[in-house]
Amino acid sequence: MSITLEHIDKSFGAFQALHSIDLDIPDGELIGLLGPSGSGKTTLLRIIAGLESADGGRILFHGEDVTGAMCVSAVWALCSALRFVPAYDCGAEHRLRSGCAARKQRPRLPRFASG
Numbered sequence: 001m002s003i004t005l006e007h008i009d010k011s012f013g014a015f016q017a018l019h020s021i022d023l024d025i026p027d028g029e030l031i032g033l034l035g036p037s038g039s040g041k042t043t044l045l046r047i048i049a050g051l052e053s054a055d056g057g058r059i060l061f062h063g064e065d066v067t068g069a070m071c072v073s074a075v076w077a078l079c080s081a082l083r084f085v086p087a088y089d090c091g092a093e094h095r096l097r098s099g100c101a102a103r104k105q106r107p108r109l110p111r112f113a114s115g
Contacts, residue, residue, distance in 0.1 A: 001062045002027050003048065008057035010043055017043045021057070 008021040017040045025031055033041040046052035048059060050069055058067045 004060040005048070006058040006060070008044070008047060008059070009055045010040070010047060010052070011055055018054070
């Protein structure tokens with residue numbers, strides 16, 4: 001599954017984390033994102049996975065526009081694309097999906113044993 005990013009922008013207040021990012025990952029390609037802390041690597045991956053929304057631009061999975069798609073749909077598509085990568089544990093898929101669901105849940109206080 002190919003992944004195409006077109007003019008992706010993301011800001012956090014006055015800080016612009018991503019500015020007009022264009023990236024084309026053809027079917028079967030494996031890439032890595034390298035850069036210093038704070039350069040936007042995680043933000044870009046979270047946008048691709050649907051865990052974060054971009055302020056501008058488009059995301060296409062195999063030519064289909066998934067910009068603004070529901071988080072679970074984007075994660076399923078990403079997991080589907082990665083299942084052919086031998087080093088990737090698609091069993092971790094539930095952890096990715098849980099990340100989407102976790103945003104909707106309230107944090108729980110830890111339970112302490114009484115006695």
